[in-house]
Amino acid sequence: MSNANELTIAAARDKLRAGDLSAVDLTMACLTAMDAGDTLGAFVHKTPEIALEQARAADARLQAGGAPDLCGIPLGIKDLFCTKGVPSQAASNILAGFKPEYESTVTAKLFDAGAVMLGKLNMDEFAMGSSNESSCYGPVVNPWRSDDRELSPGGSSGGSAAAVAGDLCLAATGTDTGGSIRQPAAFCGIVGIKPTYGRVSRWGIIAYASSLDQAGPMTKSVRDAAILLGAMAGHDPKDSTSADLPVPDFEAALTGDIRGKKIGIPREYRVAGMRPEIQKIWDKGAEMLRDAGAEIVEVSLPHTKYALPAYYVIAPAEASSNLARYDGVRYGHRAKLAAGDGITEMYEKTRAEGFGAEVQRRVMIGTYVLSAGFYDAYYNRARKVRALIKRDFEQAFAAGVDAILTPATPTPAFGLGEMSSADPVEMYLNDVFTVTLNLAGLPGVSVPVGLDADGLPLGLQLIGRPWEEGELLNHAYVLERAAGFVAKPQKWW
Template identity: 80%
Template sequence: MTDLNTLTIAEARDALRKGEATSVELTEACLKAIEGAGALNAFVHKTPEIAMEQAKAADARQSAEAPSLNGIPLGIKDLFCVKGVPSQAASAILDGFKPEYESTVTANLFGAGAVMLGKLNMDEFAMGSSNETSCYGNAVNPWKVDDRQLTPGGSSGGSAAAVAADLCLGATGTDTGGSIRQPAAFTGTVGIKPTYGRCSRWGVIAYASSLDQAGPMTKTVRDSAIMLQAMASHDVKDSTSVDLPVPDFEAMLTGDIRGKTIGIPKEYRLEGLSEEIDAVWTRGKEMLAEAGAKIVDISLPHTKYALPAYYVIAPAEASSNLARYDGVRYGHRAKLSAGDGIVEMYEKTRAEGFGHEVQRRIMVGTYVLSAGFYDAYYNRARKVRTLIKRDFEQAFAAGVDAILTPATPSSAFELGAMKDADPVQMYLQDVFTVTLNMAGLPGVSVPAGLDAQGLPLGLQLIGRPFQEGDLLNTAYALERAAGFVSKPSKWW
C-alpha cells in the first residue's frame, strides 16, 4: 500500500478490517512521520510506548464488527487530560502536571479502540489564533509558498498541522471562538465544532466554560463524522452535557442536499473583505446551488457586536477558571525569597507561569467582573449574546437549514507578523467564527480552494442545534463539489 500515514480514517478502517494492514503498521508509519517532522513542532509530548501497546491490543480485537476507530492513530490536543501523560495546556504553570484521571472525550476514543500518538501543540490555555503563545514554541504550518514560516492557526494549531502533514490520521481540537475551524481553514483540513453540550467538557482544561467545545480535526468530512460519533456522549460528570442519543453521523452522509435552504448573511460581507475570500464564498454558493440547494439572503443584525461581546465574556470566564493555578497543589511553583508569604508565592508563580497573552486576558476578565464595571461590560455582553442567539433562531425558524460564510478573513499569515501589532488585529481573526460559540451552534470548516499564493481557503457552514448529521451532509456535498485534493509539499 501507499504510505500508511497518508490514509484517511475511513480508508485505514477498511484496510484494517480487510487485513490489508495492521494497526501496528499504521502506528509505526505515523511515529516515523512524527520523528521526521520536528520542524513543525506539532507533537510536544510523544507517547510511542502507549501507542504501540494500544495498537497491538487493537490488532488482537480487529474484526468486521470492530468500532470504526479501532486501531486508528490519533493526536490529542494538550488541553485534554490523559491519565499519567503530561497535560499542560501549553502553559509553563502546569509544568510537570500528569493527571490521575482521563477526560471523557479521550476515554470515549480509547474505548472505541483509538491509538494515541502523543499530545499536540496549541496556544497557551487555548488563548490565541496563531499558536504563538505556547510554552513549547510556535507550531508551524506545513503549507509553505516561500521561505517564510506560516501559522497553522490557533488555538488548535498543532492538531491542524499534524493532520495536514499526515503525522496522524485525525486529531482532537477544542473551539472557544474558532479554534477548530480557523486552523482547519489555514491548513486545508476539515474541522467541526459540535453544538455546545454534544461532547463532554469533563477533563478538558477550561478556558471559558460557557463557550468551550471539543471536536475532531480530520482530512475529510467522512472522517470528521466517524470521529465525532466516537467523541460525543452524555456525561453525568459535566452538567452542561446534553442527554441526547448520538446519531450515526457517517450513515447520514448521502451528499443529497436537494431542497435544503442555505442562508447567506449580508453582515459577513465585511468592509475590506479580500477578493479571494469573496470569490471562494461566491463559488461555494454556486456549488451548493448546483447540488440542488436553495440559496437565500438572510440578516444576522447583531453579528457586528459578537467580537467585542466575546472578548468580554471569554476573558471574564478565564479569569475565574485560571484562579485555581496558584502554585499550591500542582504545576509550577516559584522560588521564594526569605520573608515571602503565601501572597508573594501566588504573585510570583502566576507572573512566571502565565504567558503575556494569558495575563492580558486574565486582567481584562478581572476588570470587567469588578465592582462598578460588571453591569457596564459583563452584563451588557451577556445581553448581546442573547440577541446573537435570537438572530440565528429567527433564521432557522424562517426555514434556513444551514448558513454559509467564510471561515477566516485571510489565508495563513506569517508567524510573527502580528506579534508586535495591536492585539485587536489578532482578535479580528475570529470575526467569522465567534458568533457560533456565543450561540452554542455547530459549525464546520471545509477546504474550498487555494488563493493566488497556493494556500488553502476554507468555507464555514453553520447548522441548527444538535443537527450535526445534517450539517455534515451539507459539508460533504460542498466537499465533493469543491474537489479539494491539494496537499502541502514536504519541506520539513
C-alpha cells in the first residue's frame, strides 16, 4: 500500500489487525515519505534502523493476537523527549552530541505499546517560540501554502505539526507550555490536545517551565488523539507532579452526543484587532455545537487580559532555573577556552555559544524577575494573577459550563521571518488564546474547522474541566464531524 503513510491511526490499526497491511510496509511508506519531505525540515534525527526493528517486532506481536492499539503505528518524537541512545538536543547547540542513557516515560510507554519511532522532530530551541525559527537545525516549513512564501508551522512543536500534516508520519508527540501543541496544530490543520497538568508524565522530557509543561498528542483526527493520549497518559512515580488517577478509555468516550451540554463563549477573548475571519469561524463553531444540541452561553474570564504578562514572567523565571544546569561541565557543548580562563569564563562562553538569542532573552528575563528587589514586584505578583486566572475558570465550570469554545490563534499561519522583528512581544501575542490553560493547568484541544480566504487552515480551541479529557475530546469529535474538515496541503515538497 504505497500511500499507507496517509492513513489515520484508527484506520491503520484496523488494517494491521486484519492482516491487510504489515507494520514493516507501513513503516517503509512513512520512511519514504520522511525522506521525500526533507524540504520541510521536520525530522532532524532519523532512526530508520530502530523503526524497522520495532516494526518487525510489532508484526510478530500482531500475528500473536491481542496487540495494543498503537502496535505497528509509526510516530515522530519531538526532540524534547529523551530517547535512549538517540540524540535528544531540544533543538539547542548546547546539547550537541547528547545521547541519553535512559528513555523518557512517555516514549517508554509508547514503545511498550508497540509504536514505531521514525525519528526525532524539529522544534523551537528548548520549546521557546511560536514559529519554529529558534531551532539550531533551522526553521520548519509549513506544508500549507497560499502563495510563494514559506509559512511557519507554529511552535514550539512545529516539526511535529508539519510532519503529521504532510503525512510523513501517522502522528507525533508534542509538548505544550503556553500553546506549543495547540497553536501549531491550528496552523497546520491537524488536531492537538494539551492534557490536564499531571495527566502525562514529564519525566525524561527536557524542561522549559516545570509548572506549565505538559506533553500531548498531535494527530490527524480526534479519534487518533484519543487513542494516542490513552497510551501516553498514566501515573509515574518518577514524576512528583504526575496524578495518581486511572486513565479512562478516551476513545470509548467519543459518543458524538453532547445534547444538553453547556458551552461557554468567553467575552474577554474577543480581543481588539482580531481578524474578521477568526471571529466568523468562531461564531460558526458555536453554531455547529448548538445544532448538535448544546446550549451556548456567554461566560466571563475577567483576568484573561493579565494572562500573557503573567505567563512571560513565570515561564522565563522557571526557565532561568531549569537551564542553569547547562554549563559545559558534564555533557553537551563546551566552549574552547583561552589561556588563563577559569570556570567562570567556561560557563559564560559555553552558554553564550550554546544558547540561541530567544533562549538567552528568556533566561535573562527570568533571572531579572527572580532577583533581589524584583521578586515580589514581578514573580510573586504573577503567581497571584495565575491564581486569579485559575479561579475564573473554576467559577465558570462551577456555574455549569461543560466546555469553553475559543479561537486557537489570532491569525492563520504567517510567513517565516515576518514575526522576527525587533519587538519580540509581537511574536508573544500569538499565544494570547492559549497561555491561560497552562496557567490554570486545564486540558485544551485545537480542532481544524475551516480555511481562510487564502486557503490556510483555521482552528478552534475547546477548553475542558480538569481530568475530563474524555468529555473534552467528545466535544471536539462533534465539532470535527460538523465542520467536516478534510482539506490537505497540496504537495509541493
